Amino acid sequence: MVLQIIKKTAFLTGLLLLIGLNSCYYDSVEDLYPQPPVCDTTGVTYSGSVKPIIDANCFACHSGSAPSGNISLANYNDVVVAAQNGSLLGVIRHENAWSPMPKNGNKIDDCSITKIEIWVDSGTPNN
Ligand code: HEC
Incomplete structure (x- = not known):
């Protein structure tokens, strides 16, 4: 019984940790694959x-x-x-x-x- 509670707690803690970490990890396309800056060639003088x-x-x-x-x-x-x-x-x-x-x-x-x-x-x- 005690063991089961410990197991459950460990599992839940792990789960919460995972969710927590995941929510902190955000990625944007721009950061992962840097695009070259757009070259504005309109109105060249x-x-x-x-x-x-x-x-x-x-x-x-x-x-x-x-x-x-x-x-x-x-x-x-x-x-x-x-x-x-x-x-x-x-x-x-x-x-x-x-x-x-x-x-x-x-x-x-x-x-x-x-x-x-x-x-x-x-x-x-x-x-
Ligand atoms: C640090 C000095 C320096 C800078 C900066 C520099 N040049 Fe020169 N340039 C030279 C020298 C010295 C020569 C004579 C040829 C040689 O030594 O290669 C030359 C030669 C040239 C020539 C003749 C090349 C040939 O093959 O007949 C052109 C055209 C020219 N430069 C254009 C430019 C342009 C356009 C820029 C900027 C994007 C520039 N230079 C920046 C030093 C410079």
Whole structure:
């Protein structure tokens, strides 16, 4: 009899513990399978999209009186030159024919590359 009560109590305690633990364990799809952030490619412009990326990743070397590789990316006209001769997309996509940029740095993120591609494909507007 006593043994039975002990057994029952142990069983119930175990059950409650299980339920308790289960209720604390919550999982969301986002936590279990992290999704890459959504890339918003609507309304890509030079001033709002391309320039900030170039300024953050390229400007330090490619501006001033002696820009690296003698290539300036300091303003719209400079960036258009690189866009039109293919070097801009070539270097950021790390294509074989070009020196990969940013020099000695990580490739810029895919979303930024996509935005620059969209801008080049739409004819490098000064917007
Ligand atoms: C740390 C300095 C540095 C940064 C940052 C940098 N560059 Fe360069 N870049 C260079 C140097 C130095 C060269 C000359 C070629 C070489 O040494 O590879 C060059 C060359 C280039 C060229 C000519 C490449 C060729 O193969 O003819 C382009 C176009 C260019 N950079 C664009 C960019 C762009 C776009 C970014 C930003 C995404 C960038 N660079 C970031 C230093 C830099």
